[in-house]
Amino acid sequence: MTVVHMIGNAHLDPVWLWGWQAGVDEALATLSAAADRCDEYPDFIFTCGEAWRYRQVERLRPALFARIRRRVAEGRWFIAGGTLVQPDLNLPTAMAVCRQILHGQSYFQDRFAVRPRIGFNVDSFGHPAFLPDLYAAHGYTAYVLSRPDPRQFDIPSAAFLWRGAGGAELPAFRIVDGYGYVAPDLRDHILHALAGSDPALGHTMCFYGVGDHGGGPTRRQLDWIIENRTAIPGAELRFSTPQAFFAAIADRHALLPRVEGELQHCFPGCYSAMGDIKRAQRRGEELLDQAERTIRAFSPATAQPAHLKAIDTAWEDLLFTAFHDIAAGTATPSAWQSCRAMQGRARIIAETTLLDVTRLWAHQALPPSPDPQIVIINTDDAPFDGLVEHETFLDFDLWQDRILTTADGTPLPFQQVQPDAMQRVPRLIFPVRIPPRTATTVLIRRVPSSPNPAPPSDLQATPLRLANARLAVDLAPSGIAAIALDGHPLLAPAGITLHLRQDHSDTWSNGTDRFTEPLSATLSGAAWQIEESGPLRASVRLEHRLGTSRLRWTLQLHRNDPRLLMRIEINFDERFTALQLAAHLAPPPTSHTDATPGGAIERPLSPVESPAQGWSRVTTPTAELALLTPDAYSLSLDGAQWQWTLLRSPRMAWPSVYPPIYHGRDTHTDQGLHSFAFELHAGPTLPNASLDIATRRMAQPLILFDRTEGTTRPL
Secondary structure: OEEEEEEEEOOEOOOOOOOHHHHHHHHHHHHHHHHHHHHHOOOOOEEEOOHHHHHHHHHHOHHHHHHHHHHHHHOOEEEOOOOOOOEOOOOOOHHHHHHHHHHHHHHHHHHHOOOOOEEEEOOOOOEOOOHHHHHHHOOOOEEEEOOOOOOOOOOOOOEEEEEOOOOOEEEEEEOOOOOOEOOOOOHHHHHHHHHOOOHHHOEEEEEEEEOEEOOEOOHHHHHHHHHOOOOOOOEEEEEOOHHHHHHHOOOOHHHOOEEEOOEOOOOHHHHOOOHHHHHHHHHHHHHHHHHHHHHHHHOOOOOHHHHHHHHHHHHHHHHHHOEHHHHOOOOOHHHHHHHHHHHHHHHHHHHHHHHHHHHHHHHHHOOOOOOOEEEEEEOOOOOEEEEEEEEOOOOOOOOOOEEEEEOOOOEEOOEEEOOOOOOOOOEEEEEEEEOOOEEEEEEEEEOOOOOOOOOOOOOEEEOOEEEOOOEEEEEEOOEEEEEEEOOEEOEEEEEEEEEEEEOOOOOOOOOOOOOOOOEEEEOOOOOEEEEEEOOOEEEEEEEEEEOOEEEEEEEEEEOOOOEEEEEEEEEEOOOOEEEEEEEEEOOOOOEEEEEEOOEEEEEOOEEEEEEOOEEEEEEOOOOEEEEEEOOOOEEEEEOOEEEEEEEEOOEOOOOOOOOOOOOOOOOEOOOEEEEEEEEEEEEOOOOHHHHHHHHHHHHOOOEEEEEOOOOOOOO
16 A cells, blocks of 8 residues: 555646746635635645745735644644755855755744754756755755656656765655646556555655646545545545655655756756846856855944844845746746846945945055055965956046055056046956955056056967967867867867857756757857957957857967966847857867856766856866856766857747747847856866866956045146
């Protein structure tokens, strides 16, 4: 006899084929209906997660909220998950995953005296390898999911032990046949659940209730369950909860198969669609993290609680926009404006907090100076030793005979470059060495007849070559023809290039785990031009058309530094097309490691598209290479071709079918301006820790600002 734990639930996407306002309306209606079913059916138990839903009820339906609190206290209403929403789990950083848990659990503890311990992400599009470790660290004892489905990832039975890449292990359950069910007759649905379970376990779960746009269990479904409790041979139907199921099998873990590492691949199109939303999400999370670091290092203890509360408030927006149909890029066109506004609100709160903390600190800690100061703050836990870039204001004066010095008067080398502001505002690059969690100042001094001596430089920039003493980059009309590290070649003859690939898959890329359609356009006929020629930095740039899109690709080298900095800017104007960056390696790689939320994992060399976060490293017989970026999240390594998917342009929220009324009006993803920053690192070995620091530095650069308090300014 198998006990079928019948889990009444109502999956609700707060944003998907509707905006967040409709999500609020449906949350109110769904939870009200569930409370009514609890009144009408004494044995019925409702399972519902996501603190966001409860907040809407608490704010707009206080009487309903009181009813729900009573049902929770009675054990008739089970709170699962303990997060704010069911987030995408590939794009958000590990700190954002932890914030989801902390904010959700704090809310449930405060309102219901409950701290959920069953992870519940039944609609998220894939689960990274370190997720069991992150969840176990927050006290979770089990996990429920439904994706990837059996066609995408084979698991011997619905219940299994999931071992994370860090060694933590959680009993887990993959829902069979979906988390929602509309029909009143549940027989086939239950039979599928039984077929996917191990009879020796004696227990399984079956999820039912109208879902996606809310709804929940219906009266006819509840009546059917009551009438058919023992009607299916070998099964007993029982109103239950995920917690009761995991408690029932707690002494039977030896029967469970063990699954290790990441649970992928679900919808590979979601790793790259709606790139602007993804970049705003990732950079917003990094900005909030940097703001918190700054508060703890530079704000007085008495002021920290107010600043940290502001950061908590900003996180609420980004935790909401981490929802899987937002961060994955699968929402309807009309929903995006509000999502961008939420991400922007979080950014402004972070920027305001950073400004308040750093300027108050500077006023209290820095002495006045007759010379303008550039204040430089390192908020990171690692030291910084490299070049920084800053645009300073000199009361509309030209740079003329000014120099940079340290606070003790030691001259600093510097290089003037084109400013962002086009009217009499100089922009400088100069070296800085600064310990972790500290600040320093650089003075701008006017010293007549003391020109800035050109420091020795190893940089070379021509339309065909960009080089320093460590790295040589040969340029071609197709992009980068060759790269050599200390004289050793790193690339095959095809080099590094950009191309467009036909992509007629839907928004999710259902039915595939890779992009294999033909190329529609390759970069060719481009001409590189010199932008900067040293002495501290050299750069070259090409501007060209790729398909119908205008492209700008900039390469930079610093003096005596084996890193190649790349910026790709494109005004994307393609349809049913993917933009990809392809590096062709020589010799072919022997292993491949990608950073993911919580750590890095080794992956097989494969054309399968995989999500990555921050960096990807390949090991060849002669060197290691890593591409670092906070702006791209989707890649494959097929033999010697290391390929990143940057943008895709399917129709928005399009499942490859057309609505009953269709006039031919389409809205495609990823149209317009996009910018991607990459760093290519090369060396004998590239440790994970150093790549983590460098990637964080890209997303959390040093804080620089002018300080003119106490200066002698011109009339």
